[in-house]
Amino acid sequence: MRWSKALIPTHKEEPADAETVSHRLMLRAGLMRKLTSGVYNYLPLGWRAIHKVERIVREEMDRAGCQEILMPVVSPAELWRESGRWDVYGKELWRVQDRNGRYFALGPTHEEVVTDIVRKEVRSYRELPFTLYQIQTKFRDELRPRFGVVRAREFIMKDAYSFHRDDASLDETYRDICDAYDRIFNRLSLTFRPVEAATGAIGGSVSHEYMVLSDTGESEVIVCDCGYAATDERAEGVVRPVQGEEDPKDMERADTPDAKTIEEVSEFLGVEPWRLVKTIIYEADGKPVAALIRGDREINEAKLALALGTDILEPASPEIIEKVTAAPVGFAGPVGLKGVEIMADHSVEPLVNIVVGANESDAHFVNVNRERDFEVTAFHDIALIAKGDECAKCGRELNSFRGIEVSQAFKLGTKYSSSMKATFLDEDGVAKPFIMGCYGLGVSRTVAAVIEQHNDEDGIVWPMAAAPFPVQILVINVKSEETMKVAEDLYGKLRAAGVDVLLDDRDDSPGAKFKDADLVGVPLRITVGERGLKRGAVEARVRRTKEQTDIPVESAVEEVLKLLETLD
RNA sequence: CGGGGCGUGGCGCAGCCCGGUUAGCGCGCCUGCUUUGGGAGCAGGAAGUCGGAGGUUCAAAUCCUCUCGCCCCGACCA
Incomplete structure (x- = not known):
């Protein structure tokens, strides 16, 4: 071309x-x-x-x-x-x-x-x-x-x-x-990694996603040295306890005007976020359920849906929440909550003297204790697992990376x-x-x-397998007849040899064409110019390594073919 | 859908608050001459319903209302 x-x-x-x-x-x-x-x-x-x-x-x-x-x-x-x-x-x-x-x-x-x-x-x-x-x-x-x-x-x-x-x-x-x-x-x-994945709307039992490692990736992957790797949607793990020994105290009601979010309540009451327990009302196949999790953590809705055995799980509408809790959104709590299943994450299990919504506008309960003050229907691992949690398989600390999901496989x-x-x-x-x-x-x-994985400050650095062209010929001065003749000859012969060649025959300044060549990222660049021709050579430059070598004009075709063989 | 931001020649932007010459700059583009090894120089030139509609006004890129599009964050998601 x-x-x-x-x-x-x-x-x-x-x-x-x-x-x-x-x-x-x-x-x-x-x-x-x-x-x-x-x-x-x-x-x-x-x-x-x-x-x-x-x-x-x-x-x-x-x-x-x-x-x-x-x-x-x-x-x-x-x-x-x-x-x-x-x-x-x-x-x-x-x-x-x-x-x-x-x-x-x-x-x-x-x-x-x-x-x-x-x-x-x-x-x-x-x-x-x-x-x-x-x-x-x-x-x-x-x-x-x-x-x-x-x-x-x-x-x-x-x-x-x-x-x-x-x-x-x-x-x-x-x-x-x-x-x-x-x-x-x-x-x-x-550079990629297959990881265990949630099955989501496609359905099925087992699924893997192939993640290309990249900080700009949209997927968070949880990994362990033991080899465990799963998307954050799927990952299982143990949320480490944060509370020391404490004796249960008497439950009290506290006014918390306008304090709804974990941050607002914890700041207002002067307690750590983990002492709060979030109560989130969901609709599972149309039926309201309450999910409890430690205040500093997030619910993994995929795992909750799995625990509940439902297909459609969505956060309940404000109307439903008000009906279930008898309070505006933001003050739900498990104490005195009637008529709904209460699913709790394991992270809630060891906590004592917690803070929860009072099912009443602008109020929370403090020093709440499970069993004495409320009952949980069942405990499950429904937390969104994160870096720093414990691996469910081996107990080591989990790590994380970001990736672009390029493929997935499902057993349907x-x-x-x-x-x-x-x-x-x-x-x-x-x-x-x-x-x-x-x-x-x-x-x-x-x-x-x-x-995303193959670039530098000058542009794309194509691996040979994906490169639009394996080789580009850059003509320094298209008005120089000799230069053009050598370039055209090489272009024709390489094409005859079955190589896709990009010939930069634009009448532009050499600098502009060098910049474009780097930007476009063709793996091998052959520069044809009077300076090289004086030595009887054209110059081959590898985009990735920036390595540059003279190759003799007479054997240029063979040399280029040979060079292409070595690149990947 | 919630929050934030942006729409001005092909691209990147200024002008808008505080209405008033001919809407400007850089890059790109076209013509000519010169130049040719890391984004060339000079000269000339083409190209913009200022996203759209309505309104206010003697006068709107600029103010108001509505609308469409685009981007970012969040929610969502094979």
Whole structure:
């Protein structure tokens, strides 16, 4: 590709509304442009990088025995009603209507559609197992699109679905695909880690997410030296006690005018936040429940939902809270709370002389003691585990890191096959629902993750596997006939040898072109200029190491090919 | 959805409080000449419904109302 004719609109200045490194660089280097919030145009360089990643994904998925298909972006609402997700998925599901007013979903994921294919076409256990996958544009009407293509409303994803007669077969495929993921991310030179994950709205039992380590990542991962690693949504652990020995004192009522939050109450009463116990009212499948946690900690709603065995858990509305506690929002407490289950985190168990809401406006109880003053229905681990807590597996102190979730795998079981009546005839002649797995990988997000990990102060530093071009020829002065002749000759011969070459033949100052070359980040740069030609050489420079070597003009093609072999 | 902020040539911004020349600056773009090894110089030039609608006023980028879009924080989330 000749830069002089290519749409590679680089910018010298930082874009105003991009925060993360990858977002800024993708804009500055002309990889993409925003069309509207969370929706992007991929320009030639960006699209090439996407293709590079797609190719690796295809190779590894195919190697793992998966079959590529393509499902439609649009799917009828009826299919989503069958699985129940038309209601459960919420506003994130992008809904559209056709001219007759019939509803459709723009696919955020394709469990329903693929299950429909398979229930219509597959009858026998003899055809199992198999895995179908596609690489396609997905739609999720995100509450808050962010960080460019990292959290977009329209994005490119590889999604795979496996079908099995039993759990053992699912386990095997699950492992195979995790192995494929390992290979994919290794080939892309990413520093990543698979971690245990919560299953969320997709459902299923076991799930792993692949996290690319990055401080700008949106996911918090809890890790332990013993090897345990899980997303904060999923992580189990022990919240260490903070209270010393204390004798129970008499419970008293304290006026706390306008003090609702933990900070306000603890400051007003002059006690540490941990002495307070938060009482949060939730609606679990429409039924109100109270959840208790130590004042300095947060509830993990995913774990609470699991403990309650509910699908839909949301904070109760102010009306419900007032009905349950007989007080305005902010003064709920377990003392005298009637008619609701009280689920408490283990962190509450050892506390004595605590402070809780009095179920009365502008009042709290102090020196409250469990058993004497209130009863808990059950204790569970429902705390959001954080760095500094104890590992549930080995007791060591937990650590944390941030990451970008580039893929995830779920063991779905029969969640979709049951609700959508997708069955096969097993060896024993009995119709059974397919056991399913699903495996997503964010392609466009992975490109951003690569840049997030591979850049320096001058721009992108592509690993060879994802680079839009492996090599770029930079012509110092396009008006110098000799220089141009050598550059064109090398360009033609490299292309003939099957190498994708970017030829910077723009009539610009050398400085501007050097800066652009660094910004765009092509791994190998060949500079052709009169200065080198006087020595009979062109100069090869490795973007990553900044190492520069002369290579003789006569053997330039061979030398470049050789150099490319050594780069990764 | 709550809080905060921003919409002015392609990009980055100033002007707005305190209304009043022809709306300005840097980068980019076009033409010419010169220049050519880390964002070149000179000269000339093109390009802006000041996000949109309504209002106040003799007069609105500037004040008021509404509206649309975008960004950040939070809530939410495969």
